[in-house]
Amino acid sequence: MAALSSIYGKYDCANASTYAYNEKGERIFVGENGIIRRWIDGSNIKLWIDENTFRDQMEANQAYDATDQAAARWTRIGSQVDAPVHFWMVSPPEKAKVVMRFSPNPEKPTWIASTLLPREGEIPLWIYPRFFTYGAAGQAGILAHEMGHIMGLRHEFLEPALSPKFQVGPINPTSVMSDTLPYTIQETDRALLKVFYEMHSSPSEDFKFEIIPIDV
Numbered sequence: 001m002a003a004l005s006s007i008y009g010k011y012d013c014a015n016a017s018t019y020a021y022n023e024k025g026e027r028i029f030v031g032e033n034g035i036i037r038r039w040i041d042g043s044n045i046k047l048w049i050d051e052n053t054f055r056d057q058m059e060a061n062q063a064y065d066a067t068d069q070a071a072a073r074w075t076r077i078g079s080q081v082d083a084p085v086h087f088w089m090v091s092p093p094e095k096a097k098v099v100m101r102f103s104p105n106p107e108k109p110t111w112i113a114s115t116l117l118p119r120e121g122e123i124p125l126w127i128y129p130r131f132f133t134y135g136a137a138g139q140a141g142i143l144a145h146e147m148g149h150i151m152g153l154r155h156e157f158l159e160p161a162l163s164p165k166f167q168v169g170p171i172n173p174t175s176v177m178s179d180t181l182p183y184t185i186q187e188t189d190r191a192l193l194k195v196f197y198e199m200h201s202s203p204s205e206d207f208k209f210e211i212i213p214i215d216v
């Protein structure tokens, strides 16, 4: 997969765009400004793809397939389903927590996709034209990364002084939340996600974050 990596290069994820990221640590990072928002453990996050926003049915179908694959990558370990949060594709839209839409986004041609950390109300998951320059495996990896954000994970490379965060677990140089494509969810990503969702109180004296579980 090294060849693919050099083709894909750096991932320009819009979630990072408001932060400097000169730190190349590789960990799972969560929380911002003293607050960690995550879903209630065991939540089913309903995701609706607004296919009418896509340029054609072929691209909408690619979005469906990549979403299916990304959700399966997060939740399946071998044949077992074992994850604190599950994604479900739904219709009609009023039941959805996450709404995926296409946007031409001409001002930011390098962006691939963007979304938000856990919060009340609808969470948009934007797909931009550059997303469709990747093959099926790359698209699934990109959505796995975006689902990481939706579950509360931040980038491995945020500047801590600009945006305080909390590190869960040891260094992992290949995390799906790093900035190099193609993305692969690591066993440590899944394991640390579970640790994250089992956290209810301060694990150390240095831990200054308040944890807010949100109901979907």
Ligand SMILES: [Zn+2]
Binding pocket: 013, 014, 015, 016, 145, 149, 155
């Ligand atoms: Zn990102």
